[in-house]
Amino acid sequence: MSRKPIRRKTRQRAVVLEELRAVCSHPTARELYDRVRNRLPTISLGTVYRNLEQLCESGEACRLAEGGQARFDADTHPHSHVRCVRCGCVADLPDKTPKLHPGELDETAGFEIIGYRLEYLGVCPVCRKAEPA
Amino acid sequence: MSRKPIRRKTRQRAVVLEELRAVCSHPTARELYDRVRNRLPTISLGTVYRNLEQLCESGEACRLAEGGQARFDADTHPHSHVRCVRCGCVADLPDKTPKLHPGELDETAGFEIIGYRLEYLGVCPVCRKAEPA
């Protein structure tokens, strides 16, 4: 008998989502935590993580999970990302990249392919100015 | 006067690279550490990390740095990877994916694009057998 847990509406999750939507910088959990604390000074970091997790499950946000530190995005429309290889920041790109069709792979090493993850790598304007190298 | 540091040849780094080349499983730093210790029982985990870092810098290896735990690959030929979304293991795929040309992007948000990172997501044979779900 597994009863399904109902999802309660909490002020904390609402604020987390609002603040995530208010920025276009794909913040990390900690960055978002700092923003949210301006409005809910007693919220804990664990709560931010838990609610980001729930928002991803419900499709209201998605995680860009690479490189040790997860970043989150409230824009669930299809688009690409560039990641700065120096500072790790992420920006949006219009979704002009060719669509890949994993189903066409004939050698899958026994894997069941369910999708792919693509991101561009580059150097952001700030880092370019700091050290054009 | 910044003198460039010369790279010394050490037994530890040689063994790390040999062992990395000896496996096809894209090991994590810790997995490689366990292998290397069979030959160099006193090597430290920090040394493995330090040398993997150097090998990546010199192009003799590359890191598949996503999802919390870095994995390393001594095969620097162009090829793709599949990552199991359940257990995190990685396998090689022949490089049949369409080449992307970042230079053709016209909106780069001010970034200097230097490449892209693509990996497929799937479920590995072991995990499929464990829970076909």
Added chain:
DNA sequence: GGTATAATAATAGTGATTCGCGTTACTGGT
């Protein structure tokens, strides 16, 4: 309003990676 329990705040814990530091051992010059 009252009750069951999902969600919270606070905090301790975990696992991966990095850092600091005293020691070791390559390397290039004598």
Added chain:
DNA sequence: ACCAGTAACGCGAATCACTATTATTATACC
């Protein structure tokens, strides 16, 4: 071969991102 200079080492502690625990709070439903 010896020596000075300094990468690189081994080790333990520190950091960082994230998860688990637990007592408390507050939401959904009656």
